[in-house]
Amino acid sequence: MTTEHDIAPPGAAARPTTGRAPRRPRALGGAAARLAFLGPGIGYLIVLLIVPLALIVGYTVFRRGRFGGVVYEATTENFTRLFDPLYFDIVVSSVRTATLTTLIALLIGYPTAYVIAGLPRKWKTIALVAIVLPFWTNFLIRVYAWVILLSGPGLVNETLTGAGLIDEPLQLLYNQGTIVTGLLYSYLPLMVLPLYAAIERLDPQLREASANLGARPVRTFWSVTLPLTLPGVLTGCVFVFVPCLGNFVIPEILGGGRSIMVGNLIRDQFLKARDWPFGSTLALAVIAVLVLLLFVQAWAARINGGAEDRRA
């Protein structure tokens, strides 16, 4: 998408007249080029994000149709229903599950990322590959694998009974803990990778300077390492929290099919209850929580901004 002016012949720079002449065609070519590069992206966003989002927002103020779809009669009842304890509790408990998962992921992910960042180069690569390796297997298969592991006659129970630690198989499946385990297993890499990037980028001399000034390793961690890797912490938390909050596959498979999380609820509203307007309202509520979260992250990253901008 370049005009002939964009590709200057080798001698062009030496010609004294090239100062102004090519400007205009280049600007035109530039606009065309820009459109050509941006076009697919913008088209993608319009078709797959803006339009569906507008539909969701639009549906929230109408009544449900009997067999799905909407009846164009304005109403606020979708929003009042949102605060019906029946649904509101599910939203709250989903946020709680996602938060818990995110926190555990942070507690496991930070030390993992820290250790990986300190490995020799070769081992670093191996460890990072190992972290993303599960993504090469289908997500559903990996989640079902947990069913097999945790079921009554599954590997975990077999091992525990075999070792004589328990007499009867434990009920490991279909509860809150199983869901958190599944979510954690699935999204932990999304926590480790941004943390790794942040820790890796941290100048090791800053930790040395802290020690040199008399700080014990723990103090160095709280005063230097953690504050300077906070942007990575926030990114990792958002990366884990977002897919956890909207997830419905893992609660479905590992949670025993009950509508335990808001993701299942939304899916059920669209596919089972055929209440598109209320499904849209729930979806909008989830989006609102996530947007709020992104604002918090952006704000926190800005507070920490001076740290990013190091000229030395």
Next chain:
Amino acid sequence: MSAVPDAPPRTLVGIEGVSRRFGEVAALDDVSLDIRQGEFFALLGPSGCGKTTLLRILAGFEAPDAGRVTLDGADLLALPAHRRPVNLMFQSYALFPHMTVAGNIAYGLERERLPRAEVRAKVEEVLATVGLSGQAGRRPHQLSGGQRQRVALARAIVKRPRLLLLDEPLSALDKKVRAEMQLELKRLQHEVGITFVVVTHDQEEAMSLADRIAVMEAGRVQQVDQPVRLYERPATPFVAGFIGANNLFEGTAAGDGLVVPALGTLPGGGGLAAGTPALLGVRPESVRLGEAGILTGTVADVSFYGGVSHIAVRVPGHDRPILVAAQGATRVRPGAEVGLGWSAADAVLIAR
């Protein structure tokens, strides 16, 4: 030049046979040094010779592959970095980017659990010392390079450690501020009694500040001496060429000087056995221009530096021009035939 102290100087830091390799590179190769209590010790040497590595070993960020380091006679290597009474000013400053200037400087004091008011007072005092009183609330990225360097210096000196390690502490400062900081360092040495180990690329700075200088090359210590002796009696060819300007001749030692095949016998002192391969070093300011001399040559270049003039003289049979430093402006012009002379006492013989 300086009076011999009555009591033998007490060793603060003993470095014995320290080596450190990075793969193929020997950053330090069997380094032994005694750093005395209260002295200003300078490390001088070309880039990559291991100066920073040595400081990092003293600070505890690097462990030697071999050798011992003692502080007051006790094993220093056994102490973790955060418990050593040693402060290092990093060559790259390593200021905490998320803290203000005052926060950076207070960090070390807070670790000592000093009362808050005392920390504040000390921070203000040291900021005034380095001339940054107005910048206390700024972040490092809002400062100029020279200002950042002074923050790093302030952060290191505010703790008043036993041993202060400074890695190129004044390199980014202009002449005037640099002179002020030099005075301040000397004051800390004399009034507070801090022992300094300072890395510098600036030979004049090392010469004027240091009690003793260690010249290093490729991980080895070439010579440790007082500045004047280092200048007047270089012990190795490397030191002779590295410290200051020098005219070096290659030949074999004879009873009264150096025999150079193309130039004849050049007068010089030094206790070398006749026949040893040697260098003769003559400082530019020791060479006299005259009608008849030891050597004759043609003036190639004259440059005037205010107080002194440098005259380069080409001598047939010697590949590099001979430098002569003369007081004030000189009347010789390029192309003139001149004789060069020096007294044997001003020329030093160095085994090679």
